[in-house]
Amino acid sequence: MAGYADEKDALRARLRRIEGQVRGLTRMVEEDTYCIDVLTQISAVTKGLQSVGLTLLQDHLDHCVVEAARESDEAATAKVEEATQAVARLLRT
Amino acid sequence: MAGYADEKDALRARLRRIEGQVRGLTRMVEEDTYCIDVLTQISAVTKGLQSVGLTLLQDHLDHCVVEAARESDEAATAKVEEATQAVARLLRT
Amino acid sequence: MAGYADEKDALRARLRRIEGQVRGLTRMVEEDTYCIDVLTQISAVTKGLQSVGLTLLQDHLDHCVVEAARESDEAATAKVEEATQAVARLLRT
Amino acid sequence: MAGYADEKDALRARLRRIEGQVRGLTRMVEEDTYCIDVLTQISAVTKGLQSVGLTLLQDHLDHCVVEAARESDEAATAKVEEATQAVARLLRT
Numbered sequence: 001m002a003g004y005a006d007e008k009d010a011l012r013a014r015l016r017r018i019e020g021q022v023r024g025l026t027r028m029v030e031e032d033t034y035c036i037d038v039l040t041q042i043s044a045v046t047k048g049l050q051s052v053g054l055t056l057l058q059d060h061l062d063h064c065v066v067e068a069a070r071e072s073d074e075a076a077t078a079k080v081e082e083a084t085q086a087v088a089r090l091l092r093t
Numbered sequence: 094m095a096g097y098a099d100e101k102d103a104l105r106a107r108l109r110r111i112e113g114q115v116r117g118l119t120r121m122v123e124e125d126t127y128c129i130d131v132l133t134q135i136s137a138v139t140k141g142l143q144s145v146g147l148t149l150l151q152d153h154l155d156h157c158v159v160e161a162a163r164e165s166d167e168a169a170t171a172k173v174e175e176a177t178q179a180v181a182r183l184l185r186t
Numbered sequence: 187m188a189g190y191a192d193e194k195d196a197l198r199a200r201l202r203r204i205e206g207q208v209r210g211l212t213r214m215v216e217e218d219t220y221c222i223d224v225l226t227q228i229s230a231v232t233k234g235l236q237s238v239g240l241t242l243l244q245d246h247l248d249h250c251v252v253e254a255a256r257e258s259d260e261a262a263t264a265k266v267e268e269a270t271q272a273v274a275r276l277l278r279t
Numbered sequence: 280m281a282g283y284a285d286e287k288d289a290l291r292a293r294l295r296r297i298e299g300q301v302r303g304l305t306r307m308v309e310e311d312t313y314c315i316d317v318l319t320q321i322s323a324v325t326k327g328l329q330s331v332g333l334t335l336l337q338d339h340l341d342h343c344v345v346e347a348a349r350e351s352d353e354a355a356t357a358k359v360e361e362a363t364q365a366v367a368r369l370l371r372t
Contacts, residue, residue, distance in 0.1 A: 158252075173247040184236055184276060
């Protein structure tokens with residue numbers, strides 16, 4: 001089971017909405033929408049994706065990291081390092 | 094004409110690829126993919142969107158801001174302020 | 187003259203305030219302040235730096251890019267590309 | 280004890296280096312350094328601060344969150360939510 005098992009439906013719905021927003025971006029470009037308005041919408045879609053990322057991170061810490069912590073110090077340290085690197089990748093985008 | 098008129102086809106192709114990546118994210122969630130792998134893919138999609146945003150920004154500066162600069166100081170200042178606010182929104186996501 | 191010539195005093199004051207905030211971070215670490223509180227303050231300092239960056243960007247577009255636009259297409263394109271790369275670096279941090 | 284107790288000296292040294300870099304930014308502005316060069320240095324300082332933030336986050340997860348996980352589900356959930364909000368603040372800067 002993934003850490004986000006309890007929220008699968010909500011996550012799927014949010015991702016489908018983001019997919020629709022990206023389709024909307026393509027339409028904006030096709031219709032020669034003013035650059036700044038396309039950029040504003042790109043910021044909105046990016047924010048939506050990062051928000052899904054934060055939900056996944058919280059679920060991951062709450063389940064996978066907590067389980068590892070109860071197993072051993074080594075398991076916890078490995079999961080924590082992996083999670084920190086995932087946050088570093090989110091920050092660098 | 095939008096500032097990105099010369100690159101419409103390329104932008105459309107990049108956005109359609111990003112749309113496919115978001116669909117891939119939904120599939121990853123449906124298949125209970127490990128949280129960290131979904132997060133890594135979210136970082137990749139966000140990076141793709143920001144890269145499209147940077148292309149739009151460059152086209153905007155290169156056409157709309159440059160034209161405004163040749164029109165008047167007031168037109169230039171207004172366009173520059175608008176562009177800076179768009180960058181601020183990108184940074185905050 | 188740099189593009190921010192008119193705002194040198196204000197920028198200097200903001201940077202000195204940020205320097206004081208970084209000194210405050212060192213003090214927080216020395217006093218074993220709770221990790222999350224240090225992290226919150228790091229976010230505040232980073233936001234301050236990015237805000238100075240946005241001011242510099244706006245001044246740069248408003249002076250250096252506008253001047254280049256009035257000089258030639260080639261000068262404008264070169265300045266715009268340089269500015270876009272600077273925004274890309276800001277986004278990646 | 281803070282989660283970063285073992286790394287206090289290293290963190291202090293990194294923060295003092297960042298303080299020196301901010302002082303360097305003030306000097307760049309005083310000397311009318313080219314806008315783009317100041318922006319590049321701002322990106323470098325921001326990256327340094329975020330890197331300190333990631334170290335603090337990893338230490339926090341490795342100590343405070345792991346301890347909470349061994350105490351109770353409620354303690355773990357509270358610490359995880361707090362850590363996720365700290366990451367959200369880092370992302371929004």
